[in-house]
Amino acid sequence: MLLVDVIVAILLTSGMFFMFVGAIGLLRLPDFYTRLHATGKCDTLGEGLIIVGLIIYHLFHYPGTPLVTVKLLFLIIFIFIANPTAIHAIVKAAYRRGLKPWKWGEGRR
């Protein structure tokens, strides 16, 4: 049980680390497109790692309700499909609108 808890803790912490990096990237990066790089990728992996941690925790501490783990698994699949699609939709809207990507040496926007 202790080993399971350690693995779960590692997964949750690394997931939180990537979410945190995504938030820092949102604040530090210079323009709209680059900010989406940070939020899009880091949120996807961060949420994925956190949910994997929850799955393992549930599987070992509450083995009587396996359907919950299947539902969590579906959450991961849908996040991994929906997240990049949503980013693509936002970026496409911005590009159509004529927002120019930031180039090296320009000021922050």
Next chain:
Amino acid sequence: MNGGEKGFGIIVTFCIMFLFWLILSGFFDAFHLITGGICSAIVTLISHGLLVRGKSQKVLLKSLRLLLYVPWQLWQIVLANVDVAYRVLHPKMPIDPLVIEFETSLRGDFALVTLANSITLTPGTITIFVEPEKGKYWVHALAKEHAHAHLVDKTMQRKVAYVFMEW
């Protein structure tokens, strides 16, 4: 789409929807089964053309190849996150964004979407725009080495083309 393929699509969609209902509900008494059946039938009526597009040939082989593609893709996502984390946390932020465009041999909707989402999730690149007729992609890259992966290396494009047998 002829009649047989349409029937195949309807049956497959209904089975998937009903299985999904069973997993989410977790109750197996008559009331929940009948309600689930009715709901699955309604969803199937509205959207059977979306999930299965007539082409019933080689679906199993493609699904198998897709399953083999997913672990590689997951590893790429981990690499992408470490890369973005490095660039974001680095005091000088070593980024030099640029927009690139390239053509691929992909034509099918599912293949195009898979590559577009894969590009968005892998190191330093986001799909801006896709032109389905030519299989052309506009991609925003965070730095030159990320653009290099798609213009010169083309590993991901070849893998997706292999999965969907479109080259």
